Amino acid sequence: MKFNRAMRKDCVTANEDGSWTVKGGGWFWCRITRTDLGLSVVETAPGMMAKKAARLFVSEAKLTVEKHFSA
Numbered sequence: 001m002k003f004n005r006a007m008r009k010d011c012v013t014a015n016e017d018g019s020w021t022v023k024g025g026g027w028f029w030c031r032i033t034r035t036d037l038g039l040s041v042v043e044t045a046p047g048m049m050a051k052k053a054a055r056l057f058v059s060e061a062k063l064t065v066e067k068h069f070s071a
Helices: 054-068
Strands: 012-014 020-023 029-035 038-044
Touching: 012 054, 020 054, 029 054, 038 054
Parallel strands: none
Antiparallel strands: 012 020, 020 029, 029 038
């Protein structure tokens, strides 16, 4: 298994407000925005953060946005 790797670009949707929505396997998704401190998660799927894999998904989602949509 490969951990902490960027996902494919087609997993990311650019929103009109400048944020990105990253969709993972099953019902995992999160909305990420760029702040002065870096990338920040502003919204996740309901109940997602209670899952063990959520932390890994969020870190991979940030890596994906950084790789495909770097400023």
